[in-house]
Amino acid sequence: MANLRNTYLGISSPNPFWLASAPPTDKYHNVRRALDAGWGGVVWKTLGSQVKNVSSRYSSVDYNGHRMMGFNNIELISDRPLDLNLKEIAQIVREYPDRAMIVSLMADNNRTAWHELIKKTEDTGAHGIELNFGCPHGMIERGMGAVVGQDPEIAKMVVEWVMEAATIPVITKLTPNVHSVVPTAKAVVAGGTNGLSLINTIQSITGVDLDTFVPNPFVGGQSVYGGYCGPAVKPIALKMLTTLGKNPATNHVPISGIGGISTWRDAVEFMLLGAANVQICTAAMRYGFRIIDDLCSGLSNWMDEKGFATTDEFVGLSIPKITDWEKLDLNFHIVADINQDKCIHCGLCYITCEDTSHQAINLEQGKPYNTYTIKEEECVGCNLCKLVCPVEDCITMVEQRKGDEYLNWIAYQERGLPLNDH
Amino acid sequence: MIHTHRLNEAEYTQNFADIHPPFETHEGASIEANRCLFCYDAPCTKSCPTSIDVPKFIKQIATENIKGAAKTIFDSNIMGAGCSRVCPVEKLCEGACVYNLLHESPIAIARLQRYATAPALENNWQFYSSPSEKSKKVAVVGAGPAGLACAHALAQKGVAVSIFEKEPKGGGLMTYGVAGYKVTPEFCEEEVQWILGVGGIDIQYGVELGKDVQLADLQAQYDAVFLAIGVGVARPLQIEGEALDGVVNAISFIYDIRTKDLAAIPVGDAVAVIGMGMTAIDAATQAKRLGAKKVTMIYRRTENEKPCTDAELDLARLDGCEIIWLAAPHHINGQDGKVTEIVCSEMVLGEPDASGRRSPVDTGHTFTLPVDMVIKATGQLPYRNLLSEVGVQFSNETHDSGSTNLKGVFAGGDCVNGGKEVVDAVQAGKVAAASICDYLFG
Ligand SMILES: Cc1cc2nc3c(=O)[nH]c(=O)nc-3n(C[C@H](O)[C@H](O)[C@H](O)COP(=O)(O)OP(=O)(O)OC[C@H]3O[C@@H](n4cnc5c(N)ncnc54)[C@H](O)[C@@H]3O)c2cc1C
Ligand SMILES: Cc1cc2nc3c(=O)[nH]c(=O)nc-3n(C[C@H](O)[C@H](O)[C@H](O)COP(=O)(O)O)c2cc1C
Numbered sequence: 001m002a003n004l005r006n007t008y009l010g011i012s013s014p015n016p017f018w019l020a021s022a023p024p025t026d027k028y029h030n031v032r033r034a035l036d037a038g039w040g041g042v043v044w045k046t047l048g049s050q051v052k053n054v055s056s057r058y059s060s061v062d063y064n065g066h067r068m069m070g071f072n073n074i075e076l077i078s079d080r081p082l083d084l085n086l087k088e089i090a091q092i093v094r095e096y097p098d099r100a101m102i103v104s105l106m107a108d109n110n111r112t113a114w115h116e117l118i119k120k121t122e123d124t125g126a127h128g129i130e131l132n133f134g135c136p137h138g139m140i141e142r143g144m145g146a147v148v149g150q151d152p153e154i155a156k157m158v159v160e161w162v163m164e165a166a167t168i169p170v171i172t173k174l175t176p177n178v179h180s181v182v183p184t185a186k187a188v189v190a191g192g193t194n195g196l197s198l199i200n201t202i203q204s205i206t207g208v209d210l211d212t213f214v215p216n217p218f219v220g221g222q223s224v225y226g227g228y229c230g231p232a233v234k235p236i237a238l239k240m241l242t243t244l245g246k247n248p249a250t251n252h253v254p255i256s257g258i259g260g261i262s263t264w265r266d267a268v269e270f271m272l273l274g275a276a277n278v279q280i281c282t283a284a285m286r287y288g289f290r291i292i293d294d295l296c297s298g299l300s301n302w303m304d305e306k307g308f309a310t311t312d313e314f315v316g317l318s319i320p321k322i323t324d325w326e327k328l329d330l331n332f333h334i335v336a337d338i339n340q341d342k343c344i345h346c347g348l349c350y351i352t353c354e355d356t357s358h359q360a361i362n363l364e365q366g367k368p369y370n371t372y373t374i375k376e377e378e379c380v381g382c383n384l385c386k387l388v389c390p391v392e393d394c395i396t397m398v399e400q401r402k403g404d405e406y407l408n409w410i411a412y413q414e415r416g417l418p419l420n421d422h
Numbered sequence: 423m424i425h426t427h428r429l430n431e432a433e434y435t436q437n438f439a440d441i442h443p444p445f446e447t448h449e450g451a452s453i454e455a456n457r458c459l460f461c462y463d464a465p466c467t468k469s470c471p472t473s474i475d476v477p478k479f480i481k482q483i484a485t486e487n488i489k490g491a492a493k494t495i496f497d498s499n500i501m502g503a504g505c506s507r508v509c510p511v512e513k514l515c516e517g518a519c520v521y522n523l524l525h526e527s528p529i530a531i532a533r534l535q536r537y538a539t540a541p542a543l544e545n546n547w548q549f550y551s552s553p554s555e556k557s558k559k560v561a562v563v564g565a566g567p568a569g570l571a572c573a574h575a576l577a578q579k580g581v582a583v584s585i586f587e588k589e590p591k592g593g594g595l596m597t598y599g600v601a602g603y604k605v606t607p608e609f610c611e612e613e614v615q616w617i618l619g620v621g622g623i624d625i626q627y628g629v630e631l632g633k634d635v636q637l638a639d640l641q642a643q644y645d646a647v648f649l650a651i652g653v654g655v656a657r658p659l660q661i662e663g664e665a666l667d668g669v670v671n672a673i674s675f676i677y678d679i680r681t682k683d684l685a686a687i688p689v690g691d692a693v694a695v696i697g698m699g700m701t702a703i704d705a706a707t708q709a710k711r712l713g714a715k716k717v718t719m720i721y722r723r724t725e726n727e728k729p730c731t732d733a734e735l736d737l738a739r740l741d742g743c744e745i746i747w748l749a750a751p752h753h754i755n756g757q758d759g760k761v762t763e764i765v766c767s768e769m770v771l772g773e774p775d776a777s778g779r780r781s782p783v784d785t786g787h788t789f790t791l792p793v794d795m796v797i798k799a800t801g802q803l804p805y806r807n808l809l810s811e812v813g814v815q816f817s818n819e820t821h822d823s824g825s826t827n828l829k830g831v832f833a834g835g836d837c838v839n840g841g842k843e844v845v846d847a848v849q850a851g852k853v854a855a856a857s858i859c860d861y862l863f864g
Contacts, residue, residue, distance in 0.1 A: 064484065065456030344520040347462030368465035368518040390459050391524065 002303035004296060006040060006311045008277045009169035009195045009254055011127045013040030013100040016311050017267065017295050020258050020279035021046050021104035021130060021173075024289070026078055028088035035092070037289035038296065041100025043279060044089055046077035046132040047117065048106040053079045059206045059216030061232060070232030071282045072206040074217060074224055077106050077132065082120070090124040102128040102171065109148070111161040118165040128168050131159065131193070133184070134175035134200025149175035149200075152187035159191030171195040171256060174240075176202050176233075181240045186249045196244060197256035197279065199237045201227025230282035234260030238273055245274035245319040262286075264298030271311070272318035326409040334381035334397040336360070336374045342394035345369040349385035349395060357384050376400075424668055424690045424795055428713025434684040437711035441603040441737075442507065444536050448486070451537045455484040458529050461520055466531060469518035471849040472499035476515055480534055491538035493549045500574045501567050501848045503543050504596055504613050506535035508604045509845050510700070512733040543616045550574070552622030556582040558862045561644040563587075563631045566594020567844045568835025569650035570617050571851025572858070577622035579859050584644070585623060588630035592618075594652055595836070596844055598680050599673065601704040603711070607680050637812040641830060646858050648824070649814065649833040650851065653841045654805035659696065659798055663754025668761030672697070672705035672799035679708055690795030692716045694764050695743075696751050699729040702799035707741045709797065717743045718791060722750040722769050722782040752788055754796055763792045802841055809837075824854030825861075832858055 006016035018041040019025045019034055026045035034042060053076055061070035078085055093101050103126045107113040121129060133149030148154050155172070162170055172188040174181045176199040185196055203225045208215045215223040237259025244250040257275025261267050262283040270278050283291055299311075308314050338349070338361075350372050353361045360378035364371040386395040429437070445451040458480040466476040475494055482491035495502035511517065511532045519528030541547070558581045562569045565587035573583040591597050592614035597607055618625065629635055631651065640647045656671035658664060668690065678687050693714045695706040698721035710717045719738060721728065724747045728735065738745070749766040756762050768787040775781035809815075815827040816838055824832040834850030836842065 065452050344523040345461075345465060346459045346520045347464070348459065351462035363463070368468040370463055 002300045002308060003310050004040075004300060004303075006277050008100070008256060009128060009171070011041070011100045011102070011169060012098075013277075014038075014098060015040040015292075015296050015299075016271070016277035017292060018043055018100060018102070018256070018277060018279045019284060019289075020281040021102075021132065022281040022285070023075070024281065024284045027080065027085075028091060031088075031092050032095070034284075034289045034292075035096045035099050038292045039099070039289065040277075041102065041127075042092075043102040043104050043130050044085070044126075046104040046106050047082055047085055047121070048077050048132075049108055049113075050082075051076040051079050054219050056217045056219045059226065060230070061206050068230055068282070068286050070204075070206065070228055071230035071285070072204050072216070072226040072228050073201070074219075074226045077104075086120055086124050089121075089126055093125040093127075100128070101126045102130050104130040104132050104173070106132040109154075109158070111164075114158065114161045115165040118162060122166070122168060126168065128171060128195075129162070129166055130171040130173050130197060131162060132173055132200070133158070133188075134173050134177075134198075149173075149184055150178055152183045155184050156187040156191040159188045159193050163192035169194040171197050173200055173258075174198040175200050176236060176240055176259075180243065182243055182247050182250065185244050185253075186247070189250055189253055193253070195254045195256060195276075196250065197258055198240055198244070199233065199259040201229045202233055202236065204228035229259065230286075231260045231262055234266060238269060241270065241275060242273045242319060242322055245316055246322065251319075262291075264295045264302065267295060267299060268302060268314075269318075271315050273322075274316045274319050276312070276315055328408060329406045330409060330412055331401050331403040331405060331407045333400050333402045334383075335376050335379045335400050336381070336385050337396050337398045338372055338374055338385075339394050339396070340371070340373075342391050343372065344391055344394075345372070346390060347372065348388045348390070352384055352388050357382055361385065424688045426688045427685045428689065429685070431685075433713075438602040438684065441601075442533060442536075444540065445533055451483055451534060452486075454530050455480045455534060457521075458484070459520065465518035465520060466515035466529075469514050470498075471514070471843070471845045472505075472852065474498040474502065474515075474535075476531055479538055480529065480531070483534055483538055488538055488541060489547060492542040492547060495535055495539055496542070496549060499845065499848050500571050500617055501596070501613065501844060502535060503539035503616075504567075504593075504605060504610065505845050505848070506532050506539055507609075508596065508600050508843075510731050510734065510843060513731050514845070543612055546616065546619065548616075548619045550578050550620045552577040552620050553580040556580055556622065558582070558645045559584070559643070560646045560648060560858060560862075561586065561640040562648045562650060563640070564594060564650035564652060564835070564837075565589075565592035565614070565625060565627075566650055566652050566835060567596055567847035568652075568837075568851040568854075569594070569648065570614065571848040572648050572650065572832075572834065572855045573623050573851075574617050574620055575852055575855030576858060577620045579855075579863075581622070581858075581862070583623045585625040586629040586631060586635055586640075587625065587627050588633075590627050592625060592627075594650075594847075598677050599701075599704075600680075600844075601676075601708060602679060602684075603707075632808050632811070637814070637831070641828075645862055646830045646832065648851075648854055648858065649809070649826075649831065649837060650835045650847070650854075651805055651808070652836040653802040654808075655803050656798055657801045657803050659751055659800065661751055661753050663756060663761070664798075666754055666756040666761045667759050668756075668794055669754060669796045669798065672701045672797050673802060675705055675797055676701070676708065679712075684712065687712055689714045690761075690793065692791075692793045693718070693795045693797060694751075694791060694793045695719045695797045695799055697721065697799035697801070698723075698735075699799060699801065700734060701801075702797075703730050703734045703738050705797045705799050706738050706743045709795075710741045710743055714795070717741075718793070719743055719745045720749045720751065720764075720766060720791075721745070721747055723779065724748060724771065727771075727779040746791075748782065749789070750782060750784070751796075755790075761794055761796055763790050764796055765790050804837060804840065822853075823857045824850065825857055830861065832861075 004015040021043040025042040060068040063069040107117045172193040254276040257270035258279040350361045389395045479491040479494040516528040593610040597610040689712040748769040769782035771780040772783040824834045834854040835847035
């Protein structure tokens with residue numbers, strides 16, 4: 001059976017699933033419950049100077065009846081007394097010696113403040129530190145959080161201060177509220193960070209109440225931009241993660257993957273794209289800590305099926321598969337095929353192709369069931385019909401190469417081959 | 423013995439309570455609405471005689487546009503509220519739902535339709551109006567689904583409509599025929615009022631064509647006439663003993679249930695119901711629900727040939743009705759003028775008949791069933807006399823467009839199709855209204 005034990009920056013945990021720095025990790029009570037449930041470790045809710053939270057802090061995006069496809073918050077860093085947090089962290093470290101304890105920090109923007117905070121943190125026996133350079137609200141007004149993460153120069157400077165004092169591994173958590181995460185990542189790596197984690201939340205407005213006209217969350221008739229996370233952000237996080245794996249200045253740095261991970265499948269995807277372990281927040285806030293059971297069992301079964309014995313064997317395997325557009329094979333051609341035995345005649349493939357794609361599906365009227373067939377010569381192989389089809393494997397994309405050889409855009413241009421074949 | 427007051431108040435109420443309870447919360451409706459795949463050229467829509475755009479209204483429920491959903495339904499079927507409760511959806515929209523092909527339960531279209539339409543009646547959302555200028559006058563005979571649908575469509579086109587109805591209430595068999603656990607007479611009345619809310623429709627109750635008013639007068643006084651008088655008298659069994667006390671026809675048995683206090687409806691200890699159509703099922707289940715100890719349904723063919731749907735048969739079975747297949751009534755015996763037993767012929771299936779179903783053949787053997795009540799539900803005969811006396815004849819054209827052999831005289835609904843469903847009658851009323859408009863306005 002696969003061994004889920006995971007080592008990240010030398011910090012060992014029984015599985016690669018950590019709880020991200022957020023309310024699930026903000027006090028002894030929660031963290032104990034999480035670790036009892038089986039989580040590999042926690043990144044303690046960000047500590048720093050004293051803050052005050054508002055009431056009414058979360059909002060979400062529901063989609064076709066599914067709750068919390070996307071989740072939004074306007075909370076600040078921990079609003080509990082620093083000493084209490086530190087005391088509880090020390091207690092957890094003592095009681096759960098086999099679990100990872102990382103403490104997220106966001107000090108005031110000066111060297112002394114960082115040094116003091118790091119000292120106090122290390123005194124708890126914690127195994128690592130995560131620098132919160134990503135919080136997109138509340139803290140930025142005070143020159144902290146995302147403001148630091150958005151400016152590579154400042155970020156580098158802060159990391160240098162931190163590395164002067166830290167004796168345990170340091171992870172820098174990146175903000176996604178930038179055009180590219182690479183400049184800041186490069187800067188903090190140059191500043192000496194041991195690891196990177198991403199993503200923090202994405203600035204957002206989840207919606208507007210159509211009765212009050214006030215955007216969510218409603219705070220006494222007003223609202224603010226919040227930080228977006230949950231399943232909706234996963235594709236964005238995966239892309240940002242991959243850019244670090246593809247960049248020579250950052251691709252050797254261990255990355256903790258975060259952003260929209262809800263299932264073991266999501267976690268495997270993050271790891272295939274370069275995450276050495278993963279962190280989860282929204283999925284736990286949605287269902288509670290018990291989701292750890294399936295995260296572990298699903299991962300373990302998948303690893304067995306694929307023949308991976310340890311979690312580091314497949315990290316990054318998918319990165320080389322991402323290339324530049326001009327290196328894609330233009331001779332690779334696929335055509336949709338509808339399995340008439342599986343077709344339930346919903347017509348979704350037809351109407352989407354007809355209205356919005358390449359008019360490549362034929363409709364033969366029937367009462368009440370129409371018959372839909374592919375016009376192969378019109379099909380560009382865009383995948384849309386397959387994506388909208390509600391029946392698994394009813395529509396498959398069949399390879400019908402345009403030519404035997406691999407032919408990319410660069411070669412295509414050099415040879416002056418014809419354009420606009422459709 | 424046949425008698426009344428078999429149950430207490432609470433039992434009657436429970437037995438006649440809503441058989442398909444509505445969604446009580448938006449969440450319930452929303453979960454179901456979101457299951458809908460939003461099919462294109464949807465099989466459910468194509469299986470609805472009135473072609474309601476089902477995926478569209480369900481999507482509108484999902485987006486919480488309930489008014490929009492209601493209007494989508496009513497645009498196709500002005501009795502969409504009633505139909506959501508009485509339609510045999512298992513053989514119409516829900517039967518065609520593509521989920522059936524995945525062996526998943528179909529979308530609860532009827533319940534969703536009810537969810538969208540109920541508030542329209544409750545809050546009197548009037549989506550339609552009748553222009554104040556009226557250029558033509560049309561007489562509609564019969565205020566059943568066909569008559570009402572036709573009148574409603576005509577009113578919107580600026581026609582002054584007068585409805586003549588022999589009963590004291592509108593709704594036709596919806597009010598006087600459909601089983602109590604599907605719709606209450608009160609609901610039917612509400613629906614009729616809501617439909618009349620379009621304006622421009624004058625309705626006269628207690629006026630019977632052929633008695634209180636003649637077709638010739640209507641033809642003279644109106645620009646066109648629409649006949650929507652439904653099917654008529656119950657088909658007689660034409661067997662010995664049919665005149666005995668305790669032999670009743672299903673239509674009048676049900677009419678009583680719809681118009682009287684339930685406790686005042688007499689029902690026997692052992693009831694035989696002849697037939698296996700929707701009316702037979704309704705008579706059998708309601709006899710049982712009125713407190714009959716034993717109800718036996720007798721049908722001359724087998725389950726394969728039955729005219730009712732599986733869902734209806736299940737209902738009868740769940741109500742505890744017994745079923746004897748391949749049995750035809752031979753004669754009824756009595757004592758002191760009252761029914762004591764029914765003698766049935768045992769049948770076998772022979773060659774297919776005109777309907778394509780294998781027809782029953784008498785084996786010559788009989789069996790006897792002790793009963794004190796016999797309910798005849800073997801279909802109704804059209805009001806042939808009434809119509810033929812005044813020279814109205816139907817043709818294929820009448821089925822397609824509502825026009826008859828007489829210029830300016832149109833017909834539709836049960837009286838033309840021989841008795842189908844409410845939804846077919848509504849469609850016939852709609853189609854006839856369009857033909858009448860063509861006739862009036864060219
Ligand atoms: C027992 C029973 C149960 C049924 N259950 C269902 C069901 O669950 N679901 C379903 O969809 N369908 C059901 N049906 C069928 C459905 O009720 C009819 O198909 C539908 O009502 C037909 O509408 P219509 O307007 O053509 O005729 P009707 O509803 O019969 O309306 C005809 C109207 O004309 C009036 N009328 C008749 N003669 C005259 C006259 N000479 N002068 C003036 N007025 C006259 C009548 O009083 C009546 O109001 C049932 C029918 C029966 C008998
Ligand atoms: C309510 C809430 C509070 C959060 N607070 C912090 C925080 O204090 N520090 C931090 O680094 N990230 C914080 N985050 C971000 C999460 O740690 C995580 O990066 C983000 O939610 C994406 O992961 P997810 O999609 O699994 O939720 C918070 C997120 C939420 C929802």
